[in-house]
Every structure is written in structure tokens, then in C-alpha cells.
Amino acid sequence: MGCRQFLSCQFLFRRKGTWEQQTLQLHEAMENVKLFSHKELRAATEDFFPGNKIGEGGFGSVYKGKLKNGTNVAVKMLSSQSRQGVKEFLSEIAAISDIVHENLVELYGVCIEGNYRILVYNYLENNSLAQTLFGANRSNLQFSWRTRCKICIGVARGLAFLHEEVEPHIVHRDIKASNILLDKDLNPKIADFGLAKLLPPNATHVSTRVAGTAGYLAPEYAIRGQVTRKSDIYSFGVLLLEIVSGRCNTNTRLPYEEQFLLDRTWTLYEQGKIEEIIDATLSDDLDIKEASRFLKVGLLCTQDTAKIRPSMPTVVKMLTGMKDVESMKITKPGLISDLMQMRISGKKTTEFTLSSLASSNDEFSGEGEGEGNTTFGSFTFTSILDRQ
Numbered sequence: 001m002g003c004r005q006f007l008s009c010q011f012l013f014r015r016k017g018t019w020e021q022q023t024l025q026l027h028e029a030m031e032n033v034k035l036f037s038h039k040e041l042r043a044a045t046e047d048f049f050p051g052n053k054i055g056e057g058g059f060g061s062v063y064k065g066k067l068k069n070g071t072n073v074a075v076k077m078l079s080s081q082s083r084q085g086v087k088e089f090l091s092e093i094a095a096i097s098d099i100v101h102e103n104l105v106e107l108y109g110v111c112i113e114g115n116y117r118i119l120v121y122n123y124l125e126n127n128s129l130a131q132t133l134f135g136a137n138r139s140n141l142q143f144s145w146r147t148r149c150k151i152c153i154g155v156a157r158g159l160a161f162l163h164e165e166v167e168p169h170i171v172h173r174d175i176k177a178s179n180i181l182l183d184k185d186l187n188p189k190i191a192d193f194g195l196a197k198l199l200p201p202n203a204t205h206v207s208t209r210v211a212g213t214a215g216y217l218a219p220e221y222a223i224r225g226q227v228t229r230k231s232d233i234y235s236f237g238v239l240l241l242e243i244v245s246g247r248c249n250t251n252t253r254l255p256y257e258e259q260f261l262l263d264r265t266w267t268l269y270e271q272g273k274i275e276e277i278i279d280a281t282l283s284d285d286l287d288i289k290e291a292s293r294f295l296k297v298g299l300l301c302t303q304d305t306a307k308i309r310p311s312m313p314t315v316v317k318m319l320t321g322m323k324d325v326e327s328m329k330i331t332k333p334g335l336i337s338d339l340m341q342m343r344i345s346g347k348k349t350t351e352f353t354l355s356s357l358a359s360s361n362d363e364f365s366g367e368g369e370g371e372g373n374t375t376f377g378s379f380t381f382t383s384i385l386d387r388q
Contacts, residue, residue, distance in 0.1 A: 033097050034109030038116050041065065045075050054127065064123060072123035073108060077116070093119070096193050099166055103158030105181060105191040124189060130178035134248050145286045147186050148243050152294060153319050154188040155180055159236055160312035162190075163229045171227050175235035176216045177242060215249040219334040220306055230306040233315070234334065237301025241265055244294050246279030262302055266333050269299060293318070293325050300325070304334035 044065030045052050055062035060078040067073055096107050111118035126132055129151065132141050143151075155175075162170040172179075172193065179192040218234035221227065238249050241261050249261045258264050261277075268274045278291045297318045303309050308331065310318065317323035 036109050036111045036120055038111055038113045041075055041111055041118055074121040074123045076119040101158055101161045103154045103188055103190060105189045124181040125184040126182035126186060128178045129180040132182060145282050151188045152240055152243055155190060156312060156316045156319055158190045159232060160316050163312045171229055172232050173227060175232055175239060176213050177239060230309050233301045233309045233312060237298045238262060240294060240298035244291055245277045246281060262333055263335055265295060296325050296330060299330050299333060302333040303331050
């Protein structure tokens with residue numbers, strides 16, 4: 001049994017288990033993953049020197065390092081204090097240990113020495129799309145229209161690979177700009193598989209706790225906690241709108257009618273003026289017709305009825321011009337702006353309950369696993385304005 005399959009059985013659907021039990025079973029499952037010693041990774045990162053830190057999240061920090069053979073790597077250290085983080089660590093190995101695709105990050109190996117839980121990935125020179133297109137580093141790089149096309153199509157191909165070609169199929173659950181990393185040539189790589197779920201054969205969904213990032217989160221997933229590939233497709237649709245427009249999905253500094261990107265794009269589409277949302281900084285190589293088509297694909301991906309959202313292979317065909325978009329009917333997207341109309345104070349997160357997001361989506365009707373009832377949960381909304 002492969003590492004990914006073993007871990008999916010032992011960990012992804014388990015709620016109990018001590019750190020020691022997890023360590024023992026993890027060791028037994030490491031047949032496809034290179035093991036690094038903590039000493040090796042200390043040397044690679046100059047003893048985890050703060051100046052080498054390139055990222056930080058709720059489950060630990062990421063450092064740039066250099067192995068003895070000269071290979072640059074990204075070293076993701078998991079905090080041993082977080083039980084949820086342990087599950088993320090196991091999920092990430094399970095999801096990506098034995099798959100290779102040009103638009104996915106590559107797992108070089110792990111360290112599970114003592115209480116250390118560390119993942120080692122290929123280092124990508126241009127950080128994340130969130131940093132380079134929206135964040136503090138956006139002035140350092142120029143994203144031409146052709147570059148944006150390459151990024152959109154690359155992410156779509158990577159996601160199509162996870163959804164259709166990997167067995168069992170993988171739902172990423174956290175597609176967003178900060179999880180799209182860029183190499184030196186601005187080729188995109190989908191990263192951070194800590195929330196990923198494996199879909200068992202013939203399963204239409206997997207029931208789980210609600211997780212992800214508000215603004216990218218499909219409304220029906222937020223209500224019922226049932227993971228399907230359609231929830232990833234919704235997130236990709238939002239990301240697509242962000243890349244074409246050059247703006248984050250939420251910006252409360254703007255006038256109210258422009259604060260939520262999906263809402264604004266839909267309004268302009270209904271008015272026959274969708275091209276007005278295209279990034280105004282694009283000039284020389286901009287193809288307005290093609291950019292408008294990409295925006296329409298984004299709207300198709302975010303339609304309120306999950307079952308009519310296109311599959312990712314179909315999305316790839318739409319983006320590459322192999323499938324017509326103009327003749328397709330686009331229905332209203334699943335808007336969650338009513339939930340996001342909250343006062344964002346100095347705090348970086350605000351928790352709220354999703355009980356008002358009632359939906360009659362047929363694909364998600366019926367009882368969930370385990371509890372036998374529809375799940376109404378809460379999740380943490382991280383302000384895009386506060387995103388690093």
C-alpha cells in the first residue's frame with residue numbers, strides 16, 4: 001500500500017490518537033518519502049535563521065534553505081503545539097507524496113525526528129501570487145496579460161490533474177492566491193495540501209469540518225461541510241477573477257458596491273460591461289476579448305448551483321479556446337457578501353456563524369456522514385487586507 005493511500009485510511013478520517021501513535025504509524029508509511037535529519041535541516045537553514053523565514057501561518061513557519069548538494073529548498077516546520085497542525089502535516093504528505101505534475105509543488109522529503117515535524121519542498125523564487133500580484137512585492141514584477149494567462153491555465157491544469165487523474169481523486173480545499181507559488185519564470189505551482197481530502201472511489205463527497213478561506217469558500221460547502229470537487233472549482237473561479245482584475249476578492253476600503261469582487265463582476269456582466277473589471281494596468285499585450293472570456297469562465301465556476309459548474313478539464317478547454325464560452329448560459333453566482341459585511345477592526349480574524357446561508361442545492365441534499373444532520377458551522381474569516 002502506498003504512503004498516500006495508507007495515510008488516507010489511518011489519519012484523514014480519524015479524530016483521536018496520540019502524537020506517539022501517529023509517529024509510529026507515520027514511520028511505517030514512509031516508503032515513498034525521503035527522510036531528512038533535523039541536523040541536516042538546521043544546517044540548510046542556518047539554524048532556522050529568522051532572516052531565512054519566507055512564510056508563516058497558524059501551523060508553523062517556512063524557511064529558505066540550501067542542502068549540501070546546493071539545492072535550494074523551502075523548509076516548512078510544523079508547530080508541535082497544534083493537534084490540528086499534526087493532521088495538516090499528515091494530510092499534506094498523504095496528498096502529495098507520490099504525485100508529480102508541473103503545476104504542483106514537489107515534496108523532497110520530511111523530518112519526523114523526535115517531536116519535529118518538517119516538510120521539505122522545492123524552493124520557488126517568486127513567492128506566492130498573493131505577494132507578487134496583490135502584496136508588498138507587487139511593484140517588483142510586471143504581470144503582462146500573457147503571463148496572467150499562463151498562470152490561470154497552469155493552475156487549472158494542476159487542479160484538473162488532482163481532480164481527475166490522481167487516484168483517489170484529491171480535493172485541495174484551500175485554492176487561493178497565497179497558495180499559488182511562482183518559480184523564476186512565473187510558472188504557477190499549487191501548494192499547501194494541509195487541508196486536502198482524498199475522495200474514495202465512487203464517492204460524491206466527503207463530510208468534514210468546514211475549513212478554508214472566506215471569499216474563496218463555496219457557500220454550499222460552508223453550510224454542509226461536504227467536500228466535492230465543485231467546491232474547489234468555486235475557489236478557482238474566484239482566483240480567476242482576481243488574476244484578471246488584479247485585485248483581491250474583498251477590499252473594504254472601496255465603496256460598498258465595489259467591495260466584493262464576485263458581486264461586482266456579476267453586476268457588470270449583467271450590464272454588459274464585464275470588461276470594466278479588467279486590470280487597468282494591463283496595456284500592450286492585453287486581449288480584451290480573451291480577458292472577458294476568462295472572466296466569464298470565472299463566473300461559470302462560481303455559479304450558485306454547484307452541479308452546473310464546469311469540471312476542471314472543461315475549464316482548461318475554455319481557457320485555452322478549445323471550448324466555446326459565449327454560447328453558455330451563466331447563472332447567478334453563489335454570493336456570500338451578506339456574510340462578509342462585517343466591521344473589520346484591528347483584529348486579523350473574526351469568527352461568525354454560517355446559519356444564514358440556506359441552500360437547496362440538490363447535489364448536497366441528504367444527511368452528512370457521522371452526525372446524520374446538516375452541519376451549520378463557524379469558521380474564521382481572515383481579512384484579505386491583513387493577508388501577508
